[in-house]
Amino acid sequence: MSLVYLFVFPGTLFLILYALWSEWVDRKLYARFQNRIGPPIYQPIADVIKLLAKEEMCPDMADRRVFVIAPILAVASVMTAFLYIPIWSTSTPYSFQGDLIVVLYLLTLPPLAFFLGAWSSSSPFASVGSVRVITQLFAYEAPLIVVFLAPAILAGTWSISGITTFFARHPVLILTNIIGFGVSIVAWQGKLERIPFDIPEAETEIAAGSFVEYSGKLLAFIRLALDMEMVVGASLISAVQLGGSFGAGGIAGLLIYFAKTMFIVFLLALIKSVFARIRMDQMLTQCWKYLIPLSFVQILISIIVKEGIS
Amino acid sequence: MKVGKMVNEVILHLGRKPATVRYPFEKIEMPEGYRGRIIYEAGACTGCRLCEKDCPAFAIEIIEVGEKQFVARIHYDRCIYCAQCVESCHKNALSISAEYELAEVDPIVLPLTAYELF
Amino acid sequence: MGKLTLPIGPQHPALKEPGNFELTVEGETVVDAKINIGYNHRGIEKACEERSYIQGIYLIERICGICSHAHTTCFCQAVEEIAGLEVPRRAQAIRVLIAELERIHSHLLWLGVAGHEIGFDTLLMYVWRDREIVMDILAMISGNRVNYGMNTIGGVRRDVDRGHIDKIKEALPILEKRTRYYLSLASEEATFIARTKGIGVLSQEMALRYGAVGPTARASGVDRDLRRDEPYALYGEIPFNVITTDTADIYGRTVVRVLELLECYQMIAYLIDHLPEGEIRVRAPRKIPRGEAVSRLEAPRGEDIHYVAANGTNRPERVRVRAPTLANWPSMAVMLLGRYIADVPITVAAIDPCFGCTDRSITIRGRDDDPGETLSWDRIRRYGITWYERKGVDFRKVRVNP
Numbered sequence: 001m002s003l004v005y006l007f008v009f010p011g012t013l014f015l016i017l018y019a020l021w022s023e024w025v026d027r028k029l030y031a032r033f034q035n036r037i038g039p040p041i042y043q044p045i046a047d048v049i050k051l052l053a054k055e056e057m058c059p060d061m062a063d064r065r066v067f068v069i070a071p072i073l074a075v076a077s078v079m080t081a082f083l084y085i086p087i088w089s090t091s092t093p094y095s096f097q098g099d100l101i102v103v104l105y106l107l108t109l110p111p112l113a114f115f116l117g118a119w120s121s122s123s124p125f126a127s128v129g130s131v132r133v134i135t136q137l138f139a140y141e142a143p144l145i146v147v148f149l150a151p152a153i154l155a156g157t158w159s160i161s162g163i164t165t166f167f168a169r170h171p172v173l174i175l176t177n178i179i180g181f182g183v184s185i186v187a188w189q190g191k192l193e194r195i196p197f198d199i200p201e202a203e204t205e206i207a208a209g210s211f212v213e214y215s216g217k218l219l220a221f222i223r224l225a226l227d228m229e230m231v232v233g234a235s236l237i238s239a240v241q242l243g244g245s246f247g248a249g250g251i252a253g254l255l256i257y258f259a260k261t262m263f264i265v266f267l268l269a270l271i272k273s274v275f276a277r278i279r280m281d282q283m284l285t286q287c288w289k290y291l292i293p294l295s296f297v298q299i300l301i302s303i304i305v306k307e308g309i310s
Numbered sequence: 311m312k313v314g315k316m317v318n319e320v321i322l323h324l325g326r327k328p329a330t331v332r333y334p335f336e337k338i339e340m341p342e343g344y345r346g347r348i349i350y351e352a353g354a355c356t357g358c359r360l361c362e363k364d365c366p367a368f369a370i371e372i373i374e375v376g377e378k379q380f381v382a383r384i385h386y387d388r389c390i391y392c393a394q395c396v397e398s399c400h401k402n403a404l405s406i407s408a409e410y411e412l413a414e415v416d417p418i419v420l421p422l423t424a425y426e427l428f
Numbered sequence: 429m430g431k432l433t434l435p436i437g438p439q440h441p442a443l444k445e446p447g448n449f450e451l452t453v454e455g456e457t458v459v460d461a462k463i464n465i466g467y468n469h470r471g472i473e474k475a476c477e478e479r480s481y482i483q484g485i486y487l488i489e490r491i492c493g494i495c496s497h498a499h500t501t502c503f504c505q506a507v508e509e510i511a512g513l514e515v516p517r518r519a520q521a522i523r524v525l526i527a528e529l530e531r532i533h534s535h536l537l538w539l540g541v542a543g544h545e546i547g548f549d550t551l552l553m554y555v556w557r558d559r560e561i562v563m564d565i566l567a568m569i570s571g572n573r574v575n576y577g578m579n580t581i582g583g584v585r586r587d588v589d590r591g592h593i594d595k596i597k598e599a600l601p602i603l604e605k606r607t608r609y610y611l612s613l614a615s616e617e618a619t620f621i622a623r624t625k626g627i628g629v630l631s632q633e634m635a636l637r638y639g640a641v642g643p644t645a646r647a648s649g650v651d652r653d654l655r656r657d658e659p660y661a662l663y664g665e666i667p668f669n670v671i672t673t674d675t676a677d678i679y680g681r682t683v684v685r686v687l688e689l690l691e692c693y694q695m696i697a698y699l700i701d702h703l704p705e706g707e708i709r710v711r712a713p714r715k716i717p718r719g720e721a722v723s724r725l726e727a728p729r730g731e732d733i734h735y736v737a738a739n740g741t742n743r744p745e746r747v748r749v750r751a752p753t754l755a756n757w758p759s760m761a762v763m764l765l766g767r768y769i770a771d772v773p774i775t776v777a778a779i780d781p782c783f784g785c786t787d788r789s790i791t792i793r794g795r796d797d798d799p800g801e802t803l804s805w806d807r808i809r810r811y812g813i814t815w816y817e818r819k820g821v822d823f824r825k826v827r828v829n830p
Binding site for chain 3: 311312313314315316319320329340341342343344345363364365366367390391392393394397398406
C-alpha cells in the first residue's frame with residue numbers, strides 16, 4: 001500500500017505528470033497573456049524526452065562528481081518534500097510533528113544544489129549565476145519561512161497535517177492569512193527563479209546563468225526539478241495558507257486540491273507576464289523593505305487571532 | 311508609479327484570439343505589387359540583355375537558343391527580388407508575381423530556367 | 429570573488445548581431461570594458477566600386493535591414509547632386525513618407541528589443557504585434573516588408589495611390605492609441621522605471637565631447653536634428669517638433685523615441701493631406717559626370733553621412749558610408765564602466781546599435797603618412813592563426829568531424 005503511495009499516487013509518477021501538466025498550463029497562460037498561441041499539451045513531455053536523448057557534455061575543467069550530483073540532489077529533495085504534504089485529506093502516512101520545518105529545509109536544497117552545480121561548471125557565466133543564486137536565497141528565504149510560521153502559530157502545531165486539520169475545523173480563518181498568502185506567492189516566485197526574479201538565469205545578461213554548461217539527462221533533471229518545485233510549492237501554499245482540502249477526503253478533496261493549485265499556478269504565470277526583470281541589489285532592498293515587515297505583520301495578526309479564539 | 315500596470319491589459323487578452331497566423335495551415339496573401347518570383351516571357355524578349363547589366367546580384371542570364379529565340383536562366387538563390395530587371399526591360403518581357411514560397415533545399419534545382427518552368 | 433572576464437559576444441543572447449564586449453567584473457560591478465567590433469564587415473564600399481550606380485543602390489540598401497531607406501535616400505541624394513538632377517516634389521514627398529514609416533517601424537522594433545533586454549517579454553510581444561501594421565503598409569506601398577527598393581537615381585520607382593492613402597489613414601489612429609499606451613506604461617510601470625532610470629547616464633557635456641548623435645544625444649539635451657537643421661527632401665515644408673529631454677539616461681531615450689513616434693504620426697497625416705502632384709522621377713543618365721558630394725540625413729538612429737565620388741563612368745570612384753551607430757560607440761563605452769552586469773545589455777541596446785551599419789574599414793595611418801602594407805591571402809591566414817594562438821587557443825585540440 002505505501003509502495004503505491006510512494007511511487008505511483010501521489011508519489012513519483014503523479015508528481016512528475018502533474019509537474020509536466022502545470023508546466024504546460026504555465027506556458028500556455030503566459031503565451032495567451034502575450035496574445036500568442038502557446039505550446040500544445042504534449043510539449044513538456046516532448047522536451048523531457050528530447051533532452052534525455054541528447055549528448056551530455058561536461059567541461060574539461062569542471063568538477064565532474066559535483067556537476068553530476070547537483071541535479072540529482074535537486075530532484076531527490078523536491079520529491080521527498082512532497083511526501084509530507086496532504087493532498088486530498090488532512091494527513092499523509094508520513095507526517096509527524098515538525099514536518100513543516102523539514103519540508104522548508106528540504107526545499108532550500110534545490111537552490112543550493114544549483115549553486116553547487118553552477119560553481120563546479122567552471123564557466124564565467126555559471127560563476128556569476130551561482131553567486132546570484134545564493135544572493136537571491138538571502139532575499140526570499142527569510143520572508144518565506146516567517147510567513148509559513150504564521151499559520152503554524154495560529155494552528156498551534158508544527159505539522160502540516162495538523163495545520164490542515166485545524167483549518168478543516170475553522171475554514172473561515174483562512175481569511176486572516178491573506179497577507180501571508182500574498183507574501184508567500186511573491187517569495188515562491190523568487191525561489192522558482194522566474195520573472196521578475198529570474199536574475200540567476202538572466203538570459204540576456206549571462207546566457208543561461210547557472211545552467212549554461214548542462215545538457216542531456218542532467219538538464220532534463222534540472223527542468224523536472226524546477227517544475228516539481230512549482231507543484232510542491234503550490235501544494236504547500238494551498239495546504240498551509242489556504243487550508244488544504246478542508247477535510248473533504250476522496251474525490252471531492254482531490255478536486256479541491258487541483259482547483260487550489262491551479263489557481264496558484266495562474267497567479268504565478270500572471271506575475272511572470274506583467275513585470276520586467278529587476279536587478280540583484282533592487283531585489284534585496286525590495287524584499288527586505290517590504291516583504292519582511294509584511295510577514296511580521298502576518299505573524300502579529302495570527303497571534304492576535306489565536307488569542308481571540310482561545 | 312504603479313506596480314503591475316499591465317495586469318488589466320494582460321488578463322483581457324485571455325479572451326482574445328491570438329495574433330499568430332498558423333502558417334502553413336493559414337496563409338497570408340501578399341498585397342498586390344509584392345515583389346516575389348520574377349516571371350519571364352520568352353516571346354517578348356529581344357535579347358538586349360539590359361536586365362543582365364542592371365541586376366545587382368548577377369542573377370539573370372539571357373541565353374540564345376535559336377534564331378532570335380532567347381531563354382532566361384534566373385538564379386533564384388542569387389536574386390534579391392528588387393525587380394530592377396522588370397523596370398529595365400523595354401519590351402515588358404519580365405514581370406513580378408506575388409509568389410514568396412521559394413525556399414528550396416536542393417541547390418541544383420535553384421537556378422531555374424524560366425523556359426523549363428512553363 | 430576576484431576579477432572575472434565575462435565575454436559578452438560575439439555570440440550572446442543579448443546581441444542581435446555579433447560584437448564583442450570583454451567585461452572585467454568584480455562581483456557584479458564592471459570595472460573595465462573592451463569593445464571589439466568589426467565582425468559584420470562585408471566589404472560593401474569596395475563592392476560599390478565594382479558595380480554601376482543602379483546596381484549600387486540595392487547594395488547600399490542592404491547595409492542594414494532596419495534603416496535601409498535612409499541609406500538609399502542618402503546615396504541617391506549624393507549622386508543626384510553630382511549629376512545636377514532636380515528631383516520632382518512628389519518624389520521628395522514619397523521619400524519622406526517612406527522615411528517616416530521606416531522611423532516608426534525602427535522605433536517600435538527598438539522598444540520591443542529594449543523590453544526583451546530587461547526581461548519584459550510581454551512588452552516585446554505587444555509592440556512587435558503592433559509593428560506588423562506598419563510592415564503591412566510598407567509591403568503594400570513598396571512591395572516588400574524590409575528593403576523597400578523605392579529609391580532610384582532621379583526619384584522613386586512606385587507611386588502612392590488613393591487606396592494606399594486610405595489604408596494609412598485607417599492605421600494611424602490605431603498606432604497612435606497603442607503608442608500612447610506604451611508611453612504610459614514606460615512612465616508608470618515600476619519595474620521598467622527601476623531598470624532604466626539613472627542607468628546609462630551620459631551628460632550633455634560628454635555627449636557633445638564624444639560626438640553622440642540621434643535619440644541618444646537628444647535624450648541628453650543636445651538639440652540636434654538634421655531634419656530641422658538642414659532640411660532635405662521635403663522636410664522644410666512639414667511642421668514638426670524635435671524632441672529632447674534632459675534626463676540623460678535610458679529612460680530619457682525611451683521617452684524621446686516614443687514621443688518621436690507620435691511626431692511621425694503627425695507628419696504622415698500632414699503629408700498625405702498635402703501630397704504634391706506631378707512626376708515621380710526624372711530621367712537619370714547612366715554615366716555620372718566627374719564630381720563629389722557629401723549627403724547627410726537623419727536616419728532613425730541618428731546622422732547618416734554618405735560621400736560619393738564620381739569619375740564620369742557608370743561606376744562610382746569611391747563610396748564612403750558613416751552610419752550613425754559608429755558615432756555612438758565611444759559614448760557607449762563610457763556608459764558601461766562602474767555599473768552592474770545587469771545594466772550592460774540595456775545600455776548596449778539603448779543606443780540602438782546596428783552592427784551591420786557600423787562596420788566599414790578604416791585605415792589608420794601613422795604620423796609620417798606611411799602607405800601601409802598589402803597582405804596576401806596566405807599572410808592574412810597566418811596572421812589570424814597567430815592572433816588566436818596568442819589568445820590561448822590550442823589548434824591541436826580542435827577536432828574536425830569528417
